[in-house]
Amino acid sequence: MPEILPDNVPSPRTPLGWDTVRYRPLSIDAAGNLQVVIVGGRVGMYRDYVHVQDQKARNTPGGGFTLGAWRTRDINTELADTGGICAIAANQITLQAGVYQYLISCPAFKVEHHQAVLYNVTAAVIIRTGTSEISGAADAVMSRSVIVGRTTLAIASVLEIRHQSSATRAGDGFGSPANITAEVYTVAEFWREW
Structure with missing residues (x-):
């Protein structure tokens, strides 16, 4: 052999x-x-996997986006939680203690400049800032702020995905529907390391 x-x-x-x-x-x-x-x-190097997202019915917009402050993104669907380490409620993600790698994507539509962050509500601190993006008010194009990184949660922690824009867009600033099947807007994946 x-x-x-x-x-x-x-x-x-x-x-x-x-x-x-x-x-x-x-x-x-x-x-x-x-x-x-x-x-x-x-x-492998991960023991648990979590996948949550903002999922809405077909042809339902992502929601209005108002400029001037951090806005909490909707999180309402849990697609995977292999270790039973996650809970979602009121657009918040609660994760158990551990070292995590994550990938988060937040769309915006016709709101000019925008940027998302992963925020630790428990510790009252921004964990990571996402990419700087633009989705022009005159354009019919969505863009996504992407948050990627690794963090250690010393205790079970409540997290939010927050987003800020430089223009207001009522109804669909958080994402324009495709009208094909269920609409998916914010997507967040977390991998807990061994």
Whole structure:
């Protein structure tokens, strides 16, 4: 059975002590199939995954966007919570303690300049600022402020996705509907590390 990794890969520590057999995480069997050995029950660098979003009925706009202050984005649908670590209520996301990587996307329509942030309500602090974007009032084009990063939550924390614009747009400033199926506007994904 040929090995993919060199023979001198150190053996991992197990609950019973050091392995005496050479560690072979990847190998190819006689039939040519790739074999993967999982030690300790961990696969990858994430143990939990959360996916929440603002989902509305078909042809429903994302809502009005008023300039001059941070506006909290709607979060009303939980699509995944593999570890039971998330709760959503009143447009807030509660996550259990841990180290998280995240990807958040917030659309805006005809509001000129706009930018979103991930805000920790529990600690009263902005965690990360999103990209600076523009969606011109004269254009029929949406753009998205994207928030990407990594943070440590020392305790269970309430988070909000906040957004600010330089112009007001009633009705659909938070997103214009596609009128194809359910409308999806703000999308947030969180990966909790081991």
